[in-house]
Amino acid sequence: MAEARIIPIAPRAAGSGGWAPQLSASPPLALYVHFPWCVQKCPYCDFNSHAVRDDGIPEAAYRAALVADLESALPQIWGRRVHSIFIGGGTPSLISPDGLDELLTAIRMRVQLDPLAEITLEANPGTVDAGRFKAFRQAGVNRLSVGIQSFDERHLKALGRIHGRADAIAAAEAALTHFEAVNLDLMYALPGQTLAEADADLTTALALGPGHLSCYHLTLEPNTAFAANPPEVPDPDASADMQDRIEARLGDAGYRHYETSAFAKPGRECRHNLNYWAFGDYLGIGAGAHGKLSSHEGIVREARPKHPAAYLAAHHSGSFVAERRSLGAAELPFEFMMNALRLNQGFPRHLFTERTGLPFEAAEPGLLKARQQGLIETDGDTIRPTTRGRHFLNELLMLFLAE
Structure with missing residues (x-):
């Protein structure tokens, strides 16, 4: 793929009050595949996931x-190389190894997949064993993301997880045996959790030695069981202490805090997620999957039917796109910053123009406000969030909403 070039932007569109986006080249392209089934729905989860029914998963029909x-x-991505695949959910590790092998083979036959593409599968302890991990590796998966959340039995029960501490450790050890690239998900600020307990979870994770750790603050999202019946969680000061401790300990252990919730050893960053944060393109397939695609006609966001039954019905109707929306020039500064400002090292000025097709001036009103409030800083041509900006990311992003 040709490198993006900065080219002159068209004059302000007549009557629009803003610029007309003009992309010089397509961004890197990734593929997201959504698998919507879980053994059971966790009370904090607001992802598009559905508990497996008694009649099981219609795996062949879904594939x-x-x-x-x-x-x-394919017509939307024709001629473009796919640099990464991420199979998320739900619990994709419920897929049979043979079924996953068939799916990845079908993908390779239809897209220009980079020979060194990162192919990630999400897995949950309690749904896998060492033999299954080995089979996933043989099918072509080269990166595993394991949803540990906690190693504490009491907290796992409070989170509605189906695994225990022993399952979590066994799954992590099996993953690290069969994959060089492994992420472990942890959560903190859990119901009734103390700083010492959050610290103990991190100690166990560090002892296992994964190349990547994702550490998420538990949030009580709307339309979840926790939102309906909120548990008692640590107050903001206690949560902030946990966050500070996690960041300090991981830094001391050689992990770079490269994104809001992501920490990696050198060279172990998630390339698929980095493409999101750099406002790259991604095609999303599967129930409820979202995508963002760029062309000479502009930038569009798409969504697939959310419920698995509706998605399967779409197969028969031949129309998989439930929503399709073009992003206007006034929206693009917020859309770009919503991703790029998650990167702790920030982004170069030219990336804004390359990925939005707008001149940098379109972002300057929001950047000026953010700089005045101490939420961003500049280093040459690089713009990045300050520590305060990282901790108050939502407030920072609101400065880029179109008035």
């Missing part, structure tokens, strides 16, 4: 729908 979905989208 056929995914392939048909991909085929229907």
Whole structure:
């Protein structure tokens, strides 16, 4: 793929009050595949996931729908190389190894997949064993993300997880045996959690030695069981202490805090997620999957039917796109910053123009306000959030909303 070039921007569109986006080249492209089933729905989860029913998972029918979905989208990505695949959920590790092998083979036959593409599968302890991990590796997965959340039995029960401490450790050890690239998910500020308990979770994770750790603050999202019946969670000061301790300990252990919730040893950053944060393109297939695609006609966001039954029905109707929306010039500064300002090292000025097709001046009103409030800083041509900006990211992003 040709490198993006900065080219002159068209004059302000007549009557629009803003600039007309003009992209010089397509951004890097990734593929996201959503698997919507779980053994059971966790009370904090607001992702598109559904508990497996008594009649099981219609794996073959769903795989056929995914392939048909991909085929229907090929005209939008024709000639472009796919640099990463992320299979998320739900609990994708419920897929049979043979089924996953067939799916990845079908994808390779239809897209220009980079020979060194990062291919990530999300897995949950309690749904896998060492043999299953080995089979996933043989199918072509080269990065595993394991949803540990906690190693504490009491907290795992409060979170509604189906695994215990022993399962979590066994899953992590098996993952690290069969994969060089492994992420472990941890959560903190859990119901009734103390700083010492959050510290103990981190100690166990560090002893296992993964190359990547994702550490998330538990939030009580709308339309979840926790939102309906809120548990008692640590207050903001206690939560901030946990966050500070996690960041300090991981830094001392050689992990770079490269994104809001992500920490990696050198060279172990998640390339798929980095493409999101750099406002790259991604095609999303599967129930409820979202995508963002750029072309000479502009930038569009798409969504697939959310419920698995509706998605399977879309296979029969031949129309997988439930929503499609073009992003206007007034929206693009916020859309770009919503991603790029998650990167702790920030972004170069030219990336804004390359990925939005707008001149840098379109972002300057928001950047000026952010700088005045101490939320961003500049280093040459690089713009990055300050420590305060990272801790108050939502407030920072609000400065880029179109008035």
